[in-house]
Every structure is written in C-alpha cells, then in structure tokens.
Amino acid sequence: MEEKTEDMTRQALPEARILVAEDEDSNYRYVEKLLKKAGFDLLRANNGFEAVEYAKIYEDIDLILMDIKMPVMNGVEATREIKLIKPSIPIIATTAFAIPGDREVFLKAGCDDYIPKPIKPAILIDLIRNYLKF
Ligand SMILES: [Mg+2]
Numbered sequence: 001m002e003e004k005t006e007d008m009t010r011q012a013l014p015e016a017r018i019l020v021a022e023d024e025d026s027n028y029r030y031v032e033k034l035l036k037k038a039g040f041d042l043l044r045a046n047n048g049f050e051a052v053e054y055a056k057i058y059e060d061i062d063l064i065l066m067d068i069k070m071p072v073m074n075g076v077e078a079t080r081e082i083k084l085i086k087p088s089i090p091i092i093a094t095t096a097f098a099i100p101g102d103r104e105v106f107l108k109a110g111c112d113d114y115i116p117k118p119i120k121p122a123i124l125i126d127l128i129r130n131y132l133k134f
Contacts, residue, residue, distance in 0.1 A: 015041070015060075015062075016039075016040050016041065016062045016063070016132055017040065017041040017042070017043065017058075017060050017061055017062050018035055018040045018041070018042055018043070018061070018062065018063050018064070018065060018128070019042075019043045019044075019045060019051060019054055019055065019058070019061045019063075019064045019065070020032070020035070020042055020043070020044050020045070020064075020065045021044075021045040021046075021047070021048060021050070021051035021064065021065065021066045021067055021070065021075060021078060022044065022045075022046075022065070022067045022070075023046055023047055023067060023069075023070040023071055024067075027067070027117070028044055030119070031065065031119065031124075032044075034119075034121050034124065034125075035124075035128075038125055038128075040128075043058065043061065046070075047070045047071050047072040047073060048066075048070050048072060048073030048074050048075055048077055048078030049072045049073040049078070050072075051064065051066065051073075051075075051078045051082065052073070052078050052081045052082055052085075055082045055085065055086050055089065056085060056086075061086075061089055062089070062090075062132055063089065063090045063091075063092065063128060063131055063132060064082065064089055064090070064091045064092070065092050065094060065124075066078060066079055066091050066092065066093050066094065066111065067094055067095065068093055068094065068095035068097070068098075068102075068106065069095055069097060075093055075095070075106075076093075076105065076106065076109045077109075079091050079093065079106070079109045079110045079111050080109050080110055082110075083109075083110035087110075090112045090113070090131040090132075091110065091111045091112055091113075092111065092112065092113045092114065092115055092124075092127055092128070092131075093106040093111040093113070093114045093115075094114070094115050094116070094117055094119060095116070095117060096116070096117035096118070098114075098116060102114075112131065113127055113131075115127060
C-alpha cells in the first residue's frame with residue numbers, strides 16, 4: 001500500500017513543465033523537492049515580473065504555481081498579465097497570508113485555483129493532476 005502511494009506521486013506526465021513563481025528560497029526548495037519527485041520539469045521565477053517574462057518566452061509551460069506575495073510584481077498582477085497573453089495555462093495561487101475574501105480576489109484575477117501555505121503535498125499533486133488531466 002505504501003509503495004502504491006509512492007507510485008502515484010511519480011505518475012507525472014513526462015513532458016509536463018511547471019513554472020514556480022516563488023521569491024523565498026526555502027519555499028521554492030520545498031516545492032521543488034515535491035514536484036521533482038513527482039516527475040515534473042520545473043522553471044523558477046523569483047518574482048511576478050519574471051513569471052510574466054517566462055510565460056511569454058517559454059511555449060511549453062503546462063501550469064503555474066504562483067506565490068502571491070512577491071517583490072517587483074505580486075502574484076495577482078502577474079496572473080492578470082499572464083492570463084491576457086496565455087489564457088489557457090492553469091494558474092494555482094498560493095500564499096500563507098490569505099485573509100477572508102482573498103480567494104475570490106485571486107480567482108477574479110484569473111487564478112484557476114488556490115492552495116494555502118504550508119502546502120500539503122497530496123493536495124497540490126491532486127490539484128495539478130486535475131488540471132493536467134493525468
Ligand atoms: Mg513570497
């Protein structure tokens with residue numbers, strides 16, 4: 001049974017690439033470990049501006065995990081910009097600092113979903129699975 005759970009986290013699409021927009025190294029490393037274990041190819045943006053630039057440059061981004069609190073450009077603004085140019089890329093917002101009503105703000109900005117920090121691995125993998133249909 002334990003082995004089956006392990007296998008499930010490894011059943012990523014081999015070509016799936018996730019852009020992780022996260023300004024804090026420790027948060028990125030946590031997500032990196034989790035998503036690499038699940039077999040994803042990752043790109044990191046250090047702020048919202050970089051996330052928008054990567055979304056423009058890379059044609060093969062399948063999903064974006066978007067931190068909300070970031071320098072230069074926050075995740076809400078970055079999401080609005082990315083959805084204008086690449087509306088089909090699913091964006092999952094994440095933050096440790098949500099207040100009541102924030103989820104609606106994120107969704108209105110164009111985020112497809114929201115996951116609070118600390119990110120629970122199984123919930124994130126399930127969400128990604130759902131958007132990538134695997
Ligand atoms: Mg942050």
